[in-house]
Amino acid sequence: MNLVQLKMLDAIVRTQSLSKAANALHKSQPALTLAIKKLEAELGFELLDRNQYRLSLTEKGKLFHREAAQLLSAQSYLTQLANELALGNEANFKICYEQLCHAPQYNDIICDAFRQYQSTEFSVSSGKRFASLEQVNTAQADLGIGPWFDLFHATGDLESMPIGKLDIGIVCANNLVPKRVKYKQLQDYPCLAMFESEMSFDSERLSYSKGSAIMKIDDIATLKSFLISGAGWAMISLAHCQSELDSGLLQRVEVLDREHTFSAQIRVFRQYSVHHGPVARAIWQGFKRASEQFIND
Structure with missing residues (x-):
């Protein structure tokens, strides 16, 4: 599991669409699908409910994404802070x-x-x-x-x-x-x-x-x-x-x-x-x- 996979999951959750998430991340849709399936295999449970018209999280997926979103927010904060410290403003x-x-x-x-x-x-x-x-x-x-x-x-x-x-x-x-x-x-x-x-x-x-x-x-x-x-x-x-x-x-x-x-x-x-x-x-x-x-x- 890595931050790239978490960012992919977060993009899918925000857009509720594989194609829109792929466009936002500048990746192909097959690459995104493969990455999420690999993440699910590592975790041992499904993150996405694929039986609906729009992609949605499973119950376990909701809990996982909530914690992942906090981690991504912390990583974003750290990156911005580092940039600010390096540039002054x-x-x-x-x-x-x-x-x-x-x-x-x-x-x-x-x-x-x-x-x-x-x-x-x-x-x-x-x-x-x-x-x-x-x-x-x-x-x-x-x-x-x-x-x-x-x-x-x-x-x-x-x-x-x-x-x-x-x-x-x-x-x-x-x-x-x-x-x-x-x-x-x-x-x-x-x-x-x-x-x-x-x-x-x-x-x-x-x-x-x-x-x-x-x-x-x-x-x-x-x-x-x-x-x-x-x-x-x-x-x-x-x-x-x-x-x-x-x-x-x-x-x-x-x-x-x-x-x-x-x-x-x-x-x-x-x-x-x-x-x-x-x-x-x-x-x-x-x-x-x-x-x-x-x-x-």
Whole structure:
């Protein structure tokens, strides 16, 4: 038994798929299958129940994987700690923004750390909706900033802090859609929306549009430009288009028979269990001050 085999088992458990686990580990599916069967032979019991549509752990496998996951976490912590000790600070620090939640005051916190730790390479990314949650949970990002709902705690071992509020409403080009419509009438007009993530709870069912023509876009700036061009209506952060609403380029749409405005907390979040180096600690402390100010306001 070795760490490579344990990592393979953990990848299978997380993805519930041999093919997805093989892709994540950059190995062939037969190699993965052989390695797990060899591990089971060494242990003397089966780890995986192969009789279901999706791979799942046997009862003994659940106990084994729970202890294996702790060992892998400890190994990951030790590796990160060694890297930090060797380099002085983190070699790189990755941040993922939810595009709807970008705000200048969050940049200020990150800029302070960027100026303080100039030997660290900072990477800032965004993408489809819930990208920040997805990237933090898969360790592609060290820090996420995005809208927050209580069910997100169930997606991973996360700690979070509230730092702001997100208000979402229906917006379109001036006079494209009547300012007050019924939900069924709204579906007669084309809709603009962000691409869905690969999170298990995310799907087209979360869309406000049911049956209208839809254009999917992967960044908020492009979505807003198509809104201004009159391509359709969209559920969008009101803060992102306030100037266009004030100038009359865009207008709010009120749906008479459905809820049409939504609010959520914006939170900064990260994995709870991993080791956090000096850069991570500095940024987290900056957001902690922002969180305290947001709560007091």
